[in-house]
Every structure is written in C-alpha cells, then in structure tokens.
Amino acid sequence: MGLFSDMAENLLQKILKAHLVEGEPRAGSEVALRIDQVLTQDATGTLVYLELEAMRVERIVPLAVSYVDHNTLQTGPENADDHLYLMTVCRKLGAHFSPAGNGICHRLHLERFARPGGTLLGSDSHTPTAGAVGMLAIGAGGLDVAMAMAGRPFYLPMPEVLKVELWGRLSPWVSGKDVILELLRRLTVKGGYGKVLEYVGDGAKALTVPERATIANMGAELGATSSLFGSDEETRRFLASQGRAHEWTPLEADPRAPYDGEIVVELSTLEPMVALPHSPDRVVPVREAAGKRVDQVIIGSCTNSSFHDLALAAEVMASKGIHPKVSVVIVPGSRQVLHLLAKGGYLDKLIQAGARVLEPACGPCIGMGQAPPSGGVSLRTFNRNFKGRSGTPDAEVYLVSPETAAASAVKGEIADPRSLGDPPEVRRPPLDWSGEDLMLRPAEDPSRVEVIRGPNIKPLPPFEPLPERIEGKVLLKLGDDISTDDILPAGAEALPLRSNIPAISRFAFARIDPSFAQQAKGEGGIIIAGANYGQGSSREHAALVPRWLGVGAVVAKGFARIHRTNLINFGVLPLTFLDPTDYERVQKGDEISLEVGDLERAIVLRDLTRGLSIPLRHDLSPREREILRAGGVMNLIRRGS
Numbered sequence: 160m161g162l163f164s165d166m167a168e169n170l171l172q173k174i175l176k177a178h179l180v181e182g183e184p185r186a187g188s189e190v191a192l193r194i195d196q197v198l199t200q201d202a203t204g205t206l207v208y209l210e211l212e213a214m215r216v217e218r219i220v221p222l223a224v225s226y227v228d229h230n231t232l233q234t235g236p237e238n239a240d241d242h243l244y245l246m247t248v249c250r251k252l253g254a255h256f257s258p259a260g261n262g263i264c265h266r267l268h269l270e271r272f273a274r275p276g277g278t279l280l281g282s283d284s285h286t287p288t289a290g291a292v293g294m295l296a297i298g299a300g301g302l303d304v305a306m307a308m309a310g311r312p313f314y315l316p317m318p319e320v321l322k323v324e325l326w327g328r329l330s331p332w333v334s335g336k337d338v339i340l341e342l343l344r345r346l347t348v349k350g351g352y353g354k355v356l357e358y359v360g361d362g363a364k365a366l367t368v369p370e371r372a373t374i375a376n377m378g379a380e381l382g383a384t385s386s387l388f389g390s391d392e393e394t395r396r397f398l399a400s401q402g403r404a405h406e407w408t409p410l411e412a413d414p415r416a417p418y419d420g421e422i423v424v425e426l427s428t429l430e431p432m433v434a435l436p437h438s439p440d441r442v443v444p445v446r447e448a449a450g451k452r453v454d455q456v457i458i459g460s461c462t463n464s465s466f467h468d469l470a471l472a473a474e475v476m477a478s479k480g481i482h483p484k485v486s487v488v489i490v491p492g493s494r495q496v497l498h499l500l501a502k503g504g505y506l507d508k509l510i511q512a513g514a515r516v517l518e519p520a521c522g523p524c525i526g527m528g529q530a531p532p533s534g535g536v537s538l539r540t541f542n543r544n545f546k547g548r549s550g551t552p553d554a555e556v557y558l559v560s561p562e563t564a565a566a567s568a569v570k571g572e573i574a575d576p577r578s579l580g581d582p583p584e585v586r587r588p589p590l591d592w593s594g595e596d597l598m599l600r601p602a603e604d605p606s607r608v609e610v611i612r613g614p615n616i617k618p619l620p621p622f623e624p625l626p627e628r629i630e631g632k633v634l635l636k637l638g639d640d641i642s643t644d645d646i647l648p649a650g651a652e653a654l655p656l657r658s659n660i661p662a663i664s665r666f667a668f669a670r671i672d673p674s675f676a677q678q679a680k681g682e683g684g685i686i687i688a689g690a691n692y693g694q695g696s697s698r699e700h701a702a703l704v705p706r707w708l709g710v711g712a713v714v715a716k717g718f719a720r721i722h723r724t725n726l727i728n729f730g731v732l733p734l735t736f737l738d739p740t741d742y743e744r745v746q747k748g749d750e751i752s753l754e755v756g757d758l759e760r761a762i763v764l765r766d767l768t769r770g771l772s773i774p775l776r777h778d779l780s781p782r783e784r785e786i787l788r789a790g791g792v793m794n795l796i797r798r799g800s
Contacts, residue, residue, distance in 0.1 A: 167413035170387045171320050171355050174295045174410075178278050180312040186319050186353075186419065189780045191312035195277040196222045200264045202229035202525070202649070203282040203301050203698055205241045205616070205658040208248045210305040213619055214796050216252065218605075220310035223254035224272060224598075226264035230654050231520045232527045237655035240613025244658075247610045250602040254308075257598050262493030262519035265289070265461040269372055270495060271595055274398075274406045275390035280307045284379045284697040284721060285461050285542065291371035292397065293390030293410045295355075298379060300699035300725035302792050314782060315720075318355045318384045319419035325362030327427035332576040335370030336463060336540065336560035339377040340432035341424060344442035348640060349691050351383030352720065354419075358388045359412060362426040368397035369465035376462045377542045380439040382694065382719060400590055431575055434558035437546040438640065445563050445575045453482075455537040456568040458561050459490025459517070460524040463540035466496050467585055468561040470505040474583035475565035475576075477508035482571030487514040488529050490522055495594045503588045526550040526650035538564050538573065543695060545644050547670055550651070616658045620707055622730050624790040627756035629711035629732070631684025635672060636747040639689035643722060645671060646693065646701040657700060664704045676708060683709030685753070687745050690715070693722020702726045706791075712753060714764060714775060716742055727783050730791035734762060737774040744771055758784045 168176070175184055175192065182190035197219075199207050204225050211219070225245050230238040242259060249256040257267060264281070265288035273279065275293035279286060282304040289296035299313065307313050325338070342350075356378055358371070366374075371388045378386035388394075389411035398407045431445040458464075458472050469489060481487050489509055491497040497519055500506040509516055523529035524541045530550030531537040537549060537556050544556035557573065566576035576582075602608045637645075647653065647667055656663035668675040686705070692715040693701065702725035705713075712732035716739050726733045732755060736742055745751075749768040764773040779787070789795045 167416045169320050169412045169416040169418060170293065170357050170389060170410065171295065171318070174276055174278065177276065182317070184317050186317055188317050189314055189782065190317045191314050192278055194221050194280045194307040194313050196272060196279045197304055197308050198224050198226060198264055198268050198279065198281040198283070198286065199304060200229050200283050201227045201241055201245060202654055202657050204245060206699065207282055207301040207305045208245065209619055209658065210302055210793070211252060211308060212248070213793060214305065214309055216309045219253040219308045221307065222272065223308055224257060224268065225249045225254050226257045226267060227259040228263045229521045229525055229527070231259045231518065231522070232651055234651065235655065236613060237615045240615055241658055243611050244613065244616055246599065247608055250599065251605045251608040251610055253601040253605070255598050255600060260494070260518050260520065261594065261597055263461045263464065263521055265376060266464060266492030270401050270493060270593065275394060275408050275410045280304055280313055282697060284695065285376050287378050287383070287385040288372050288376040288461060290375035290386040291368050291388055292394050293388060295385055295387065297385050298697045298721055300697055300702070300721055300728055302699060302728040303724060306792070315384065316353065318353055321354045321356050322418040322421040323356050323358045324360040324421065324423045325358055326360050326423065326425050327362050328365055329426045329429065331582050332562045333429050333431060334560045334562055335366060335373040337429050337432045338424065338426070339374045340434055340442045340558070341429055343380055343434065343440040344432070345422070346381055347440045348380055348438060348694060349382055351378060351381030354383050356383050356386045357412060358386070363388060364391055364393065368393060369467060373462050377439070380542055382691070384720060402593060431560060431563045431577065433563065433573065434544060436555045436557065437544055439543060439558060445559070445573065448557070448573045449575055451573040452536055453485055453538055453567050453572055454535040455486045455488070455531045456564050457488040457490065457523050457529060457537065457539045458564050459492065460521065460541040461492065462542045463561050464490055464492030464496060466499045466587055468540070469496065469500055470503060470585045471583065472561050472565040473500070473505040473508040473512070474585060475579065476512040476514060476568055478583065479569035479579070481513045481568050484571050485568050487568045488523065489514050489516045491519045493519050493594060494597065495590070495592070498592055499588060499590065503586065523549070525654070527654065528651070538567050540564050545642050545695065547648070548644050615656070617660065619793060620660055622706060622790045622794065624794065625730060625755060625788050627754070629685065629753040629755055631711070631751065632682050633687055633745060633747050633749045633751055634679050634682070634684045634710065635668060635675060635686045636745070637671070637686065637688040637692070640691045640694055641688055642695035643693055643698050643701040644695055647698065647704055660703060660707050663700065664708055667704045667708060679705070679708040679710060683711065685712045685714055685751060686710055687742065688713060688715035689742065690717040691719055692717065693719040697721045699725045699728070702729045702731055706731050727786055728792045730787060732777065732787060734775040734777050737776050741773045744769070744773065758787060
C-alpha cells in the first residue's frame with residue numbers, strides 16, 4: 160500500500176490519515192502517530208509512572224486511565240503500596256484511576272472509553288481489544304506509553320494490512336473464540352507479525368461487540384500489531400448500552416480498498432476448537448481432544464469475561480450440574496458484568512451450581528492464584544497457555560471457548576458443547592449501572608496531592624551509553640518462541656516486585672536457568688535465541704531486567720515486535736543472524752566480542768572460543784540508532800533530546 164490519496168482506503172489508512180505526525184505510510188517505513196488515549200495496568204503501569212516522574216512530566220496530555228487488575232493478590236504490602244502510589248500519582252499528573260476490583264483494563268476500557276476512529280496505546284499486549292469498536296489500539300512497552308502520555312508521538316514500522324473476510328453465520332455452540340483459534344491454527348503465533356488484521360464481510364457484521372473483542376484480543380497471539388473491525392450498527396448498539404451513543408461514528412473500509420493479503424473464513428463451517436498445551440496455535444477441533452479428563456475449568460480473563468460468556472456458562476452448569484471432580488472458577492470482566500449477572504439471576508445459578516466466583520481481575524490468567532494441581536488438566540478461556548504460566552510447571556493448560564468450558568465442566572472431560580443439545584437462552588437485563596462512578600478522576604488542584612511511595616518502590620536504575628565494544632559470554636542459548644513469561648515470569652512471587660528492578664532481577668530466566676541472574680551480573684555478555692524471541696506480554700521488565708544484569712545484546716533469528724522495541728528503549732542491541740544457520744555455530748559459554756561503536760556499518764559477532772566471525776544485521780532506523788547510542792530512551796530525555 161502506498162501513500163494516502165483520493166482512492167479507496169481501508170480502515171487502517173482512514174485512521175492513520177487523521178493521526179499521522181511524520182513518516183510515509185508505506186509498509187516497512189517508520190511512521191509516527193498521535194495518540195488519543197492511553198491505558199496502563201498496575202503490573203506495567205507503576206514503572207510507566209516512575210518513568211513519567213523521571214521525565215519531570217507535570218501533566219499528562221492524552222486521556223489516560225490507570226487500571227489495577229493484575230496485582231490484586233496481596234500477600235504482603237508491596238501490591239497495596241503500588242496501588243496507593245498509582246492512585247496518588249494519577250490524581251497529581253492527570254489520569255483517571257480504576258481501583259482494584261473494578262475489573263480488567265481491556266473490558267473496562269471497552270465499556271467506558273474506547274471509541275471508533277481513535278488511537279489507543281496501552282502498556283499491555285492485549286490493548287488491541289478496543290479494535291472491536293473500530294479503534295486503532297496497539298500494545299507497547301511502558302517507555303513508549305510514557306512518551307505518548309508526555310505528548311510525544313508513537314513510532315512503529317508501518318504495518319501491512321491483512322484482510323480477513325468472515326462470511327456466513329456461526330453455528331450454535333460456536334463463538335468468537337473459535338474464530339480466532341481457527342486463525343491461530345492457520346497462521347501460527349508468527350503469522351500476524353508486522354500486520355494489522357481487518358475483519359470485513361457479512362459474518363463480521365453479524366458478530367456482537369464482545370465476540371469481536373475476543374477476536375481482536377487474541378490477535379496479539381498471532382503477533383499482530385493490531386486488529387480492526389468496522390464501526391457499524393452493532394457498534395452503535397453497544398455504545399448506546401453503555402450510555403455512550405453520542406460517541407458513535409460510522410467507520411468502514413471503502414469498497415475495493417487495497418490490502419496486502421487476504422484470508423477467508425466461512426463461519427458456518429467452523430466447529431468448537433481447542434488450543435493444546437503449550438502454545439495458542441496448537442489448535443485442533445474439540446472432537447479430537449474429547450474424552451481427556453479435566454481437573455479445573457476457568458471462565459474469564461480479558462478474552463472471555465463478558466456477560467453473555469458467563470451467563471451462558473451459568474445456564475449450562477445450573478441445568479446439567481458440575482462434575483464432582485472438576486473445580487470451576489468464574490472471573491467476571493468488570494463490576495458491570497458482575498452486576499448484570501446478579502440482576503439477571505445468573506450469579507445465583509453459578510453459586511448454587513458450585514462454581515467459585517472471583518473478583519473482577521486478571522487473576523489466574525497471569526498466575527495470580529488458582530494454580531492447577533500437580534500434573535493437572537486445566538481448561539481456560541484465556542489467551543495464553545505457555546508452560547508454567549498457570550503457576551504449576553507440569554500442568555496441561557488448554558484454551559477453549561466458554562461454551563466448550565461449560566460443557567467440559569459438567570462432563571468432567573473435554574467435551575464438544577454440541578453434544579448438549581440446543582443452547583440455552585440468555586437474556587441480558589437492562590443496564591442501570593455502568594460502574595463509572597467507581598473510577599477516580601484527576602485532582603482539580605494537583606498541588607494539593609501528595610504522591611505516596613512504599614519502601615518497595617525504587618527509582619529507575621541509570622545506564623551507561625552504548626560502548627564501543629560488547630564483550631563477555633554467551634549467557635544463554637534459547638530456542639524459538641521464547642516468551643516474556645520465560646524471560647521474566649509473572650505470578651504471585653515476582654509480580655509484587657515490578658517496581659523494584661534489583662529485587663525482581665533474581666527471577667530473570669528462572670524457569671530456564673535458575674543461576675542466570677547471578678551469572679549475568681558477574682560476567683555480562685549476550686543472549687542467543689531462535690525465532691519470535693520475546694513473544695507474549697508487553698512487559699518491558701523482560702528487557703529492563705536483563706539490561707540491569709549486564710546483557711548488552713540479544714542475537715536471534717527474529718524478534719516479537721513489542722519486545723524488540725523494549726530492548727532498544729533500554730539500550731540492548733537486537734541483532735539477527737544474516738544466515739539463520741549460524742545460530743547452530745554459537746554455544747552457551749562461548750567468549751564473544753561485538754564491535755558496536757558504528758551502528759551505520761554491519762556488525763560481526765566474533766566467537767573467540769571457536770574462532771568464528773559471524774555477520775549480523777540490525778535493521779535499525781536512524782531514530783533507533785540514536786536511542787541505542789545514548790544507552791536508552793531515558794538517557795536521551797535526560798540530556799534534553
């Protein structure tokens with residue numbers, strides 16, 4: 160796709176036209192966008208606000224919302240201290256604040272703030288959920304989000320646009336989760352890299368906004384930059400139900416709009432799908448996994464925690480009964496959803512059926528409670544099933560729709576929901592309370608607000624500029640699809656330390672090599688990795704902590720988008736093999752040297768142990784080279800650039 164013109168335009172082109180600050184919107188070229196809204200969550204947001212304070216930002220420019228939804232398990236004072244810091248710093252700097260228990264950031268933002276045609280940047284990889292209402296929503300690392308909050312544009316390589324045509328109607332017991340699982344089956348976790356997915360066709364128009372949100376949310380698992388649906392009558396109905404009909408505007412791609420690729424899904428042919436352990440793209444029809452015993456079923460997360468998802472599950476489990484050997488956990492997406500479940504009588508059905516109902520929060524999705532038993536089988540309506548993410552290293556976690564989860568809960572084994580007969584009818588009661596009154600607005604007089612910091616909250620560590628030479632050892636050699644959970648895990652032990660880099664550093668690569676942190680801090684060096692390094696969560700800690708431990712560069716076959724940017728923002732060189740077969744030639748423990756003083760020239764990895772010279776590439780833009788030379792974005796800001 161080329162420059163904007165008077166010719167037909169797709170959704171991305173239309174939104175970019177209104178938000179482009181600099182650059183040419185050609186695939187692969189770097190563009191800068193004006194950001195209308197920003198969201199953070201507490202696991203990443205504490206660091207974002209520490210970065211804003213380090214920048215000496217006195218007032219946030221775009222609409223900003225800080226959600227507390229990740230670290231709500233309080234086994235010590237650390238999480239509560241972070242929440243108090245966030246509440247006070249938000250009121251002082253001009254952000255809205257959503258306290259713990261209000262709900263999950265993506266569900267809440269969809270209810271209260273997302274709007275067609277706008278741009279949203281979030282310090283969470285599932286920010287594209289807001290694409291369900293025609294908003295260009297992009298997940299990013301915290302430093303990029305902080306820069307946007309300070310009024311600076313957001314930079315990214317211009318994505319390609321993949322047209323996803325949805326035709327027909329979904330069959331009974333088949334839902335939006337099955338649509339995105341089918342796309343993961345076809346495209347894999349690497350298939351969306353460098354792309355925005357645009358959903359069009361009569362099948363797309365027939366989907367509800369919550370179904371669209373499920374699909375847009377899990378576009379992150381494809382590696383996509385974002386996902387977009389048009390803003391149509393269904394969008395208008397959703398916004399009207401939230402008391403925001405005045406914020407609706409129609410938005411759709413022009414007929415014969417240009418695209419860089421196309422994929423067609425006939426919805427009527429889809430059947431219930433399941434992602435097998437331990438990757439979201441190991442997808443097969445549910446019938447192929449049917450009969451596998453189930454120990455635990457969890458319905459919720461930012462992917463599938465809408466009223467309809469949970470009410471349908473309530474009807475199924477109330478009428479059929481939960482199998483006595485299955486633990487069922489329900490996680491509403493927001494207080495509004497919980498209110499509607501109670502008002503419609505569905506909460507009572509869940510209680511009487513024996514389901515455990517948690518507060519509206521991320522919870523088990525990020526390993527904060529509800530870990531399965533040893534060797535347990537857990538069916539979850541979540542978006543990720545990476546090994547160990549549940550909190551149980553040897554658990555088998557399957558990703559399914561709420562329909563499949565409910566059917567499996569009553570049968571005690573993985574079950575095709577179509578075996579239950581006709582789906583139950585779900586009736587949504589009128590919405591008479593939105594939950595908006597529970598969000599705290601910015602202080603009218605910021606000078607009267609005292610920012611409160613607990614003892615665990617530490618300032619950002621300083622870093623030196625890029626040296627002429629990086630020397631040390633190959634600290635780790637890793638395979639393909641290493642996630643940020645592998646680099647720096649979530650869970651009840653590590654998450655409370657997100658605002659204390661020295662303290663959390665001991666968890667770096669702990670599941671892969673428990674000695675890594677101690678070894679790296681003493682020796683420094685580089686990491687060797689396969690393809691798609693850094694997939695998954697946007698957590699910038701996965702770049703910041705290795706940098707603090709002395710990692711100067713990561714040499715990989717390829718990088719996930721957000722993690723590559725995070726590495727650059729903290730002064731870690733992301734390098735790729737010019738010849739991917741060279742990956743086999745370098746081993747853990749090898750002594751290496753990298754001449755990096757001139758980023759305009761090709762970089763050669765010298766393996767001193769094996770006497771090898773291996774050419775590398777970096778594909779850095781001029782702006783990214785400047786950041787790396789300075790030793791990271793914060794160093795540039797401190798010197799006034």
